[in-house]
Amino acid sequence: MTPFEIVQLVLRIALALVFVGMGVLHFVPGPARGMAAMIPPAVRVVPPRALVAFTGVCELAGGIGLLVPATRVAAAICLVVFLVAVFPANAYAAGKTERFGVFATPLVPRAVLQVVLIALCLVCAL
Template identity: 60%
Template sequence: MSTMTFLDLQLTLRIALAVLFIGAGIAHFLPSVQRTMSAMIPPRIRRAGLASPINLVIFTGVCEILGGLGLLFPPTAFAAGLALVVFLAAVFPANAYAAGHRKRFGRIAIPLVPRLVAQLVLMALIVLAVV
């Protein structure tokens, strides 16, 4: 009976994270998800006028899909992992905004502290998968 090596663990983790990010990214193209996610964009980001909320949701979906695919290709896995960690930090304000408006967003408005812990754990798993 063989034991799993660290490299095996990394590969398994990269595949699992890729499935997670690709699936989440694809969901960004569903109209109901787009409506909900665009509503989660904090007002100060909306006022900055960088892009329409729907376009930001589509952009983040593309980022997740590309990041997930990048995890699967060894030459790009490290860069993709780094990009996904930055991505998770960049989208956290939308999650924090939703957490502060539970009546508006319902069950997707995960309370702030558990959401922050989950984001940090996910970031750590990405780093573990690519270093």
């Protein structure tokens, strides 16, 4: 293995742990309620709890997919799409710490984190 391949492997494992961990939280009652509340009113055409469950499954599948060589690239690309798709909920919750607690990361740090996660997913896809 080249040094870059080792870095990719470590990165894939770390990202898989992050996405699987966050995916699991979508099915824990307290955090799931908080995530449902973060969904902006404009996209509440689907019940918020259903969206939370769906995004939890996406994170679980994406995290596991990063670890499977045959699905690594597709998983990384899907996670990039996922990160873009959920950003409006994070932007909606930004700065509303009194309502959303730890899920209300201020907008600029959250945007930077999203860009970093997207970049890391793309590195995993190489």
